[in-house]
Amino acid sequence: MYDFNFAPVFASSDQLLRGAAVTLELSCEAMAIGLVISIGLAAAKTSKIAPLRWVVQAYIELIRNTPFLVQIFFIFFGLPSIGLRMSPDAAALLALVVNFCAYATEIIRAGIESIAVGQIEAGRALGLKPLQVFRYIILKPALRTVYPALTSQFIYLMLTSSVVSVISAGDLTAAGADVQSRTFASMEVYLVITVVYFLMSAGFSALFGAIERAAFRYPLSR
Amino acid sequence: MTTTSETAAEAPRKTLETAVRMEAVNKWYGAFQALKNVDLEVRSGERIVVCGPSGSGKSTLIRCINQLEAIQSGRIFVDGIELTAGGKNVDAIRREVGMVFQQFNLFPHMTVLENCTLAPMKVRGETRDAAEATARKYLARVHIPEQADKYPAQLSGGQQQRVAIARALCMNPKIMLFDEPTSALDPEMVKEVLDTMIDLADGGMTMLVVTHEMGFARRVADRVIFMDRGEIVEMAPPDRFFDDPQHERTRTFLGQIA
Numbered sequence A: 001m002y003d004f005n006f007a008p009v010f011a012s013s014d015q016l017l018r019g020a021a022v023t024l025e026l027s028c029e030a031m032a033i034g035l036v037i038s039i040g041l042a043a044a045k046t047s048k049i050a051p052l053r054w055v056v057q058a059y060i061e062l063i064r065n066t067p068f069l070v071q072i073f074f075i076f077f078g079l080p081s082i083g084l085r086m087s088p089d090a091a092a093l094l095a096l097v098v099n100f101c102a103y104a105t106e107i108i109r110a111g112i113e114s115i116a117v118g119q120i121e122a123g124r125a126l127g128l129k130p131l132q133v134f135r136y137i138i139l140k141p142a143l144r145t146v147y148p149a150l151t152s153q154f155i156y157l158m159l160t161s162s163v164v165s166v167i168s169a170g171d172l173t174a175a176g177a178d179v180q181s182r183t184f185a186s187m188e189v190y191l192v193i194t195v196v197y198f199l200m201s202a203g204f205s206a207l208f209g210a211i212e213r214a215a216f217r218y219p220l221s222r
Numbered sequence B: 001m002t003t004t005s006e007t008a009a010e011a012p013r014k015t016l017e018t019a020v021r022m023e024a025v026n027k028w029y030g031a032f033q034a035l036k037n038v039d040l041e042v043r044s045g046e047r048i049v050v051c052g053p054s055g056s057g058k059s060t061l062i063r064c065i066n067q068l069e070a071i072q073s074g075r076i077f078v079d080g081i082e083l084t085a086g087g088k089n090v091d092a093i094r095r096e097v098g099m100v101f102q103q104f105n106l107f108p109h110m111t112v113l114e115n116c117t118l119a120p121m122k123v124r125g126e127t128r129d130a131a132e133a134t135a136r137k138y139l140a141r142v143h144i145p146e147q148a149d150k151y152p153a154q155l156s157g158g159q160q161q162r163v164a165i166a167r168a169l170c171m172n173p174k175i176m177l178f179d180e181p182t183s184a185l186d187p188e189m190v191k192e193v194l195d196t197m198i199d200l201a202d203g204g205m206t207m208l209v210v211t212h213e214m215g216f217a218r219r220v221a222d223r224v225i226f227m228d229r230g231e232i233v234e235m236a237p238p239d240r241f242f243d244d245p246q247h248e249r250t251r252t253f254l255g256q257i258a
Ligand SMILES: Nc1ncnc2c1ncn2[C@@H]1O[C@H](COP(=O)(O)OP(=O)(O)O)[C@@H](O)[C@H]1O
Pocket: B029, B032, B034, B052, B053, B054, B055, B056, B057, B058, B059, B060, B061
């Protein structure tokens, strides 16, 4: 029977908490920035301007068909060769946003395409310009339609952020790896970290539920 | 103002008293011709009812007037402004033309009041207070002032369509287009919407109404148009249209819907 010993893990709880805070901060920033960019990209992807659609599609294909780890290495180790040098934190954020947007854009695009054409025509007939139609008429119902898929992608972003530990961005996984290498309590460290990720996930789910109830109060017909 | 000379140059094209003029309008969807050489003049204050079999081009006809559909040849003038191919005038024209759809097309995420104030605020730049005052006035006019804070899904079909009418009126249009406004309604709600439209007609609004409600046509129409296969086959005042139709196709159609 394995003899659990959590003492060394709890001795490093400060470091682990700081790591968790970094993970939360990084995730929240990436979600907020990523959401805004994805909305813009989804608008471009559904626009009448073909070259715009192609560019967005190329970006999506590139990101979805390459490993996230390689994307991080490209940004953190590759880009400095052409003079784009950034801190591990910045590189981690950029990588997460770039990766997230490729998936979120497709989700939001599906939401936009679910909007009945009559909605758009009603807006145009009232004299609204295409961007106003998008902003005031399409966006909210579109986001509501795909909200469950979008929040899954948010959670996935938070979990995937553990990969940025490879460039020592100081996140929860990096903190865990550091504690593990000093204490050799691998089982205990990763057990604790697993639980913390799970709790953060549950917390985000609860938060997204609250946001849904606040933002999408209008009743749906039938 | 730098537009003075342009306005002057445009002036000769402006025919007073003409709300809509269509000259030799042709419209294709791909290879399919939906409008064939349509000529139509609607005078200001006139009420025109358009009927005809499904697929005859009724919706296309009125959707060309506010450029929800582009035409391939011919000319369309709305309130003296010509619709240009590039669509530069389209915003100016849409501000003059209100439209009511078969499926209501209310915005589900906005309250009734928000549905009515969106365009006045975003297109005309009205303040919220002014837009809300106007909206409440028209909601009272269509007899649903008490529903202002509800969402569309909480209303009956007839109520939703009356909100759609109020929403269009809030833009203070010179012309109202109706595309089968009662076709999606349960029978018991048809009357409340038609009554609202009759009230509007009695107030002097210029109206183009696609409908098969022949009682409505007799009551308010100045002229009734029968369309078939993309053409205006017959156009006459209601008594003559119903009691003495000139064309075989019109007679057949009237026989079918009677
Ligand atoms: N967007 C479209 N693309 C192709 N064909 C269309 C389109 N809209 C309408 N049509 C065709 O044009 C014809 C006229 O349509 P419409 O104006 O909607 O008729 P109505 O309103 O009289 O029923 C129909 O045959 C219809 O199938």
